[in-house]
Structure formats: C-alpha cells, structure tokens
Amino acid sequence: MAMVQDKSHLGKIxxxxxxxxxxxxLTMFPFLMIVSISLRPGNFASGSLIxxxxxxxxxxxxxxxxxxxxxxxxxxxxxxxxxWLWNSVKIALITASVVLLLSxxxxxxxxxxxxxxxxxxxxxxxxxxxxxAVLSLIAIYAIFDEIGNYVPWLGIxxxxxxxxxxxxxxxLHIWTIKGYFDTIPAEMEEAAIVDGASHFQAFWxxxxxxxxxxxxxxxxxxxxxxIIEYPVASILLHQEQNLTLAVGSKLYLYEQNYLWGDFAAAxxxxxxxxxxxxxVAQRWMVNGLSSGGVKG
Amino acid sequence: MAAVSLKGIxxxxxxxxxxxxxxxxxxxxxxxxxxxxxxxGKSTLLRSIAGLEEISEGELQIDLxxxxxxxxxxxxxxxxxxxxxxxxxxxxxxxxxxxxxxxxKSKAEYTPQVEQVAxxxxxxxxxxxxxxxxxxxxxxxxxxGRAIVQRPKVFLxxxxxxxxxxxxxxxxRIEIAKLHRELATTMIYVTHDQVxxxxxxxxxxxxxxGRIEQVGSPxxxxxxxxxxxxxxxxxxxxxNFLPGRIAQIDENGIVxxxxxxxxxxxxxxxxxxxxxxxxxxxxxxxxxHLAAGDNELAGEAMAIEQLGDSTVLYLQSxxxxxxxxxxLPPLLxxxxxxxxxxxxxPHHAHLFDVTGKAFERMSPIPAATTGESxxx
Ligand SMILES: Nc1ncnc2c1ncn2[C@@H]1O[C@H](COP(=O)(O)OP(=O)(O)OP(=O)(O)O)[C@@H](O)[C@H]1O
Ligand SMILES: [Mg+2]
Numbered sequence: 183m184a185m186v187q188d189k190s191h192l193g194k195i196x197x198x199x200x201x202x203x204x205x206x207x208l209t210m211f212p213f214l215m216i217v218s219i220s221l222r223p224g225n226f227a228s229g230s231l232i233x234x235x236x237x238x239x240x241x242x243x244x245x246x247x248x249x250x251x252x253x254x255x256x257x258x259x260x261x262x263x264x265x266w267l268w269n270s271v272k273i274a275l276i277t278a279s280v281v282l283l284l285s286x287x288x289x290x291x292x293x294x295x296x297x298x299x300x301x302x303x304x305x306x307x308x309x310x311x312x313x314x315a316v317l318s319l320i321a322i323y324a325i326f327d328e329i330g331n332y333v334p335w336l337g338i339x340x341x342x343x344x345x346x347x348x349x350x351x352x353x354l355h356i357w358t359i360k361g362y363f364d365t366i367p368a369e370m371e372e373a374a375i376v377d378g379a380s381h382f383q384a385f386w387x388x389x390x391x392x393x394x395x396x397x398x399x400x401x402x403x404x405x406x407x408x409i410i411e412y413p414v415a416s417i418l419l420h421q422e423q424n425l426t427l428a429v430g431s432k433l434y435l436y437e438q439n440y441l442w443g444d445f446a447a448a449x450x451x452x453x454x455x456x457x458x459x460x461x462v463a464q465r466w467m468v469n470g471l472s473s474g475g476v477k478g
Numbered sequence: 479m480a481a482v483s484l485k486g487i488x489x490x491x492x493x494x495x496x497x498x499x500x501x502x503x504x505x506x507x508x509x510x511x512x513x514x515x516x517x518x519g520k521s522t523l524l525r526s527i528a529g530l531e532e533i534s535e536g537e538l539q540i541d542l543x544x545x546x547x548x549x550x551x552x553x554x555x556x557x558x559x560x561x562x563x564x565x566x567x568x569x570x571x572x573x574x575x576x577x578x579x580x581x582x583k584s585k586a587e588y589t590p591q592v593e594q595v596a597x598x599x600x601x602x603x604x605x606x607x608x609x610x611x612x613x614x615x616x617x618x619x620x621x622x623g624r625a626i627v628q629r630p631k632v633f634l635x636x637x638x639x640x641x642x643x644x645x646x647x648x649x650x651r652i653e654i655a656k657l658h659r660e661l662a663t664t665m666i667y668v669t670h671d672q673v674x675x676x677x678x679x680x681x682x683x684x685x686x687x688g689r690i691e692q693v694g695s696p697x698x699x700x701x702x703x704x705x706x707x708x709x710x711x712x713x714x715x716x717x718n719f720l721p722g723r724i725a726q727i728d729e730n731g732i733v734x735x736x737x738x739x740x741x742x743x744x745x746x747x748x749x750x751x752x753x754x755x756x757x758x759x760x761x762x763x764x765x766x767h768l769a770a771g772d773n774e775l776a777g778e779a780m781a782i783e784q785l786g787d788s789t790v791l792y793l794q795s796x797x798x799x800x801x802x803x804x805x806l807p808p809l810l811x812x813x814x815x816x817x818x819x820x821x822x823x824p825h826h827a828h829l830f831d832v833t834g835k836a837f838e839r840m841s842p843i844p845a846a847t848t849g850e851s852x853x854x
Contacts, residue, residue, distance in 0.1 A: 367561060373564075373624075377580060378580040379580055391565075391567040
C-alpha cells in the first residue's frame, strides 16, 4: 500500500498502535498470569507476574511424574491429567467430526434444496440455540439416564453421551456454512450435473472443496467448544477415569485446598491441542480457494 | 448429432407460468439462436432442454426419444454457462476430464481425448493451470472444451460471450462458428447480442414473454418480420414506426395517411385491409435517405451521432412521437436544429395492422439468400 498519505497520518498510526498494544496486553494478561502461576513453587493465586524462582513441580504432576518437595516428601500426581487430556481430545475430535458432518449436510439442504418449512426451520434452529444449555442440564441428565437403560454406551458416565449432547449444538454452524454455500453460484453444481455428476457427487467434488476454508473454521470452532465445555460434561461424567480435562481440573480446587499451581498447568495443557489443531488447519483456511471459477 | 423437438413445452415456477407452450423443431446439425428481451424465458427454455429445470407440460425429444424424465448427461447434451462455472480447485486438465472421470473412464482413456480437445481450442499449454490463473478468454475456451470432451449430441450455450470484451467476443464468435462447421453438431445458443444472432444462426427464434414470436433465418427475420415486435427487435438502431390510417389501396400497395399529416405509400399486399383501418408503417433507419423522394418526412435534427462508417441522425418529426433514426453516409455536415427531409422507397417499408401483425410485402427478399418460411 504505497498510497500517498497526509502528514497527520503518522500520528494516527502511532495512536492506533498504542491502543492496540494496550488492548493486547489486557487480553494477554490472564494467560500470562496462568503461565506464571504454573511455574511458581507452591499453590498461590496471587504474586508477581514474573516468578522469583521457577519450579516445574506443577508441570511434573500434570505430566504424570512424581516429585520430591522441599521437605523431602515424595508427592505423587493426584490426578490422571494426561488421561483427561486424552479424553478431551478424543471427545473433541469425534464431536467436531460429527458436527461437521451434520452441519454441512444440513447447510447444503438449507442452501440448495427446496422444501416446505425451510425458512421456519432456519429461524427455529437459531431460537433453539438461544436457549442456554445450562438451563436444560436437568433435562439432559434425565434424557441420558433414560437412554443409558437401553444403550449403555450412550448413558450417564459415557463419552458417547457427551458427544451426542455436543452434536446437538450445530445451529450456528449450519448458519455459517449455509452463508458460505449461498455465495457459491449454483451454476457450479449445475455444471457438474451437466457433466454427469449426481447431486451427491456435485456436493462432494465441487461444493465441498470450494467450501474447505469454512469447513476448517467450523471444525476448529466445534473442537474448541468441546474442549472447553464444562457444565454438560460435569453432569454427564462422574468417574475420575472418564472426566475431560475441563471437568477434571476443577478437582484441584476443592474447598479447603485450592491447588492453583496444578490447576494452572492443567489449564495450559488443555489449550495445547487447540493450538496444535489451529496450526494444522491454517493451511486450508486460506482465502481465495473459490476464486477464478466464474467470470471476473 | 441429433434433432431436437419441442412440443408444447410449458414451464411453471410455482404458480407463475414462464413458458407458454413452445413448439419448435430443431434439425440435426442446425445452429439455433434464441433471442428476446431480458426475462422473456430464453435461459429457462435452454435449461429446460438441458434438464436443469423440470418441464411442467409438453414433450421434449432429442434424437426421436422422449427425454423429459432423463438427467442432463443421459440426454446427450452439454452446456456452456454464462459465468463459465469452472471448478476453481481443479486444474484445466481436471476441469476438462471431470465428466469423463465421472463416467468411469480410465486415465489412459481420457488423457488423449482431453489433450486433443485442448489442442483444438489452443489451451494445451494451460492444462496444469488453475482457472484463476487464466484470462477471461482462456476461461471461456476451457468452458467450451469441457462441453466438447463430452461429445454431446446437442450443445447448449447460455450467453457464453457476454462477459468478454468486444474484440475478444468477435474472435470467440468466429471460433464458435468454426467449431460448429467442424463438429456439425446441433447447437442451441442464447444471446441478446443481435450481431451474434445474425452471424451464427441458421435460424433465429425470437421469444417474448414465454412465447415464440417468429422463427426464421436471419435474412428472413430482417426482411420479413412477422410482426411489429420482431421488426423492432431485430436491427440497431431499431425500426421507426409511423402510426396512421389506410387512405387508399391500389395495385402498387397501400397509401397511408400518417397521423403527422404526410401521405406515404408502402408496397405490401393489402390482404383484407380496408381504407380507414388503423395501421403502422415501419421503416428501418438504413432505408431512410436524406433526399427528396417518394415518401417524405420532414423534421428537425435532434441529435447526430458520427459512428465513423456512418452517421446516425435523430429527427424530431410530426410523423412519430419518438424521434426517427436514420443511418446516413458518414461525415454529413449536419448540426443540431437543422431542418431535414428524409425519404424512403415504398418497397423498403413495412406495414403492421392494429394487432401488430405484418402485411405481406410485395418485394422479394433480395437474391443470394435461401430463406425458408417457418413463421408461426
Ligand atoms: N427459479 C426461478 N423461480 C421463479 N421465477 C424464475 C426463476 N427463474 C426464472 N424465473 C422467471 O422466469 C422468467 C424468465 O427468466 P429467464 O432467466 O429465462 O429470462 P432470460 O430470457 O434468460 O433473461 P436474460 O436475458 O435477462 O437472461 C423471468 O421473469 C424470471 O423472473
Ligand atoms: Mg438468461
């Protein structure tokens, strides 16, 4: 951008940068705080941002190692943190896949097919989504309790139940993907159909590859949503072995003893898969995948 | 290669009828062009033939077989879209091969076929590129190539050149004409560019509001428009219309007293017309001359357009509410406000009755044309 700019422009740029940096620091602060707490010896929530001494005791516990504290006591990891992490990742991956499958196909129907009640269905989806899941916790518990009587692997304290509950929250994803499909001209699929594709082949070979960036975004959002979700998982999962990291880390914070340091280490761990997935998915989230097919 | 036969084709969108019973016989190997004003149903008709729209009523036959219920590929058609609709995530080669791959052909089978088509269209050096790395003209070639590799019985084009600039359009037009000569396949082409229609078509179908107004060769439509709509639609600037009443009928045709006062004679067969009938005289701009003569129209120059090869004069005259357009020789020293007199020969004029139907003209279509009559 080598546009000619006014003199006062430099001042504006500086002010804008100062504002942005201040804002960035504000948003980064809680994260830095958590990192600091996890590296601090002992379990204290308060203290300076940069710890005086660095100790990896919380990280050792989180990663499943024992450590010997100052008084020579051997402290064993209280909770299977890595196992919880694995539970979380497993649930999040399956949830994201199921969500993607359901929301792309529904979005296709809403974007391309003609059927009665389409407009109504779209609005209803949003309305239902507006009802906070927390308010329906009791209902969710009751439903899965009942389901468990017939299908044990979908009952209370199963990962299946959590995934099924999460897969219900796809309304916003349907809207997002439908919005993207709407921007792709119908002529693209018509061309495929003239070329001999079935509706499904046109969807699979033409529409989906063009929508790849948005599919990545939805997958990522669903994944993050599942990793950080607490209320539903907390009432559906009970045994320590079954917990997700989000639910499990809460165990560090029991009434008499807040293990802030251990909690912080676990919290950072739970952010790890999200970061990893984001780095991988970024490759496909580039824009402009669909450009050049039509005129212009 | 196939004939296409449309029998009473109707198309409804919900409760709105868009096509009102289209009857048309398209011969094997013919180049048919659909023209008509925007929204008249050209695309809808083409898409109905393609199988992208369901036909509400009537029968469509391709190659003597009823195809109403068949999907596009099974009809043996291939279509080129106005927006090209190339698959952006595939290379040119993959774009061309997509249909063949879907037909379960092996790579060894379709590669030579794709390469041959690419050579014909001179895009063989672009096969590895993605559509976004191509120019508009190149994209258009790929879109046409994608239709050709399918070896269809009928090609359908929906305004394929309308996104190209003027010079590229002329070039592609010539190539499409050449393609038609080489492939000798039936082609159905939608356009609203008259030059495209006149130059490419064996026969032109003029549509209005979902009905066929006239079918005929370009010359036929130009010289023998069946009605006022077709007469006004073909030609640019369009035909001038002068309202009036029949004053006299004799063996040389009809004398019309124009509402503006002048009397003009028109060489048409009177049919059942009677003196006093309301009529409308039609004269094409290219048949008006700046000279005294048989049928004179006086007026004042309103605007003069110098087009280089000709001058278009817009004359405000008493004969018509709209200014009359006249295509005159180039570089005429006319200026705004000049009083002018235009004239036209009786055998050049058209006459339409009150319903817009044309009177039969006495003069034959000029030689060197092979017009056949298909008026509906
Ligand atoms: N999917 C649709 N639903 C309802 N009406 C439609 C649909 N497609 C087309 N129409 C209507 O049918 C009529 C004919 O449309 P069509 O696209 O065939 O016109 P056209 O002759 O191709 O015009 P243009 O030259 O502008 O492309 C129009 O009045 C249009 O509004
Ligand atoms: Mg159209």
